Amino acid sequence: MRCLITGVAGFVGSHLSERLLADGHEVVGLDAFTDYYAREQKERNLEGSRAWNDFSFIEGDILQLNLPALLDGVDWIFHQAAQAGVRASWGCNFSRYVDCNVLATQRLLEAALEQGSIQRFVYASSSSVYGDTDALPVSESSLLRPNSPYGVTKLAAENLCTLYHLNFGLPTVSLRYFTVYGPRQRPDMAFHRFCRAIIERKPIVIYGDGQQTRDFTYVADVVEANIRAATSRTAVGEVMNIAGGSRVNLHQVMQYLRDISDAPISVTFDERQHGDVGHTFADTTRAQQHLAYRPRVSLREGLAREYEYVLSESTKRAATHSAS
């Protein structure tokens, strides 16, 4: 299949690209290298994909590119591009979230419709559509009340996908990811910050009291869900939770990190941030039904892989500094 991945230089998009290429597909990747985090990290994310002949890369913004030309011959679209980050989505930054998350998705949906032969449009939605709730686990029919401007934009784009399916028959599938982690995780995300603090022998900063719980999902499980969403016939038009299957609080995460790093860890607590939610935990029955989805990677194993990644990145950085 010829696949378009938006946000291919990002955390999830780069893993998805490598998996599709390894499975024998052709990948057209697009990314604007937005400045939410360093271009350098995104360029490194792309290295694996660039090694394949079946990979082509287009640098540009979805809102600026000639999408009909880009979609020529494309069968599957995996729309991963977004302005990520819950905490940064307040204030004057919001217009950027509207542009990258809502307007860009609408433009891509229109172009997909116009192209006329898209076989699947998989949208990266988010657990943030549920907001702060104690009614756990959340299923797809739970109340949707985002707790951050970011969540509002992810939900708006998800609703657009469903609308294009219901009105025009565009074969969309929305996957609501629950906190994704693993190698290449964005540097603003908790596990990445925690691993880096340990390696740099600095205190780990936890927002809130550490009792917050998350249903953490390993990136390879999210990638697998995307591929199944593209191939399952019954998935068309669906919205599904994609989660890791276990709910842990940050104190338990600290314990794992102590074991994995074998290093002393000091933790400081800071105020809970606006937009953060207390708990997330998913009912994944629907993804089991439509995708035969089951998370494969345990938190202990996935966290160890992320720690190794952050350590190797830090070693490379140190080598570059000492050489220059």
Ligand SMILES: NC(=O)c1ccc[n+]([C@@H]2O[C@H](COP(=O)([O-])OP(=O)(O)OC[C@H]3O[C@@H](n4cnc5c(N)ncnc54)[C@H](O)[C@@H]3O)[C@@H](O)[C@H]2O)c1
């Ligand atoms: N990482 C998570 O825990 C998580 C959880 C829920 C949902 N999601 C969703 O999954 C997707 C991938 O997240 P991620 O963590 O890999 O983020 P990321 O920031 O690493 O990757 C997103 C990429 O999209 C690109 N991009 C943004 N706007 C663009 C535009 N207008 N045109 C072209 N490229 C653009 C950015 O440059 C970036 O490389 C996002 O849609 C995000 O909302 C992620």
